[in-house]
Amino acid sequence: MAKSGNTYYVFVPPFSATPPKPTNRSGHLQESIAGGPVVRMGPTAWAGMVGTSETYARYVEFGTKFMAKEPFLKTGLRNSRGDLQELAEAEWEEAVR
DSSP: OOOOSOOOOOOOTTSOSSOOOOOOOOSHHHHHOEEOOOEEOSSSOEEOOEEOOOTTHHHHHHOOSSSOOOOSHHHHHHHHHHHHHHHHHHHHHHHHO
16 A cells, blocks of 8 residues: 555544634633532541532533543642642641640
C-alpha cells in the first residue's frame, strides 16, 4: 500500500479531531456555587457542603457521552487543599485556646 503523504486525524468519540469553538458563557454556574454551614461531626471531624442549584452542573462536572467532562468542583477542591488545611489548623488552634 503506497502512502499518499496526507495526514488524517484519527479520533475516538466523544472527542472530536478539531478543538471545540469557544462558547458564550453566561457565568450562571459560577455564580450559583455556594456553601452551606460547617457542622461538627465529632471531636476531630468537621463537614461542610459546597454545591450548586443549576440542573446542568452535573453534566459539566461529569460529562456525557456527547460532551467531555469539565470538572469545576473537584478542581476547585484540589486547588484549595493547602488553603483549607491552613484554615483548619488556624481554627483548631483557636478552639484549643
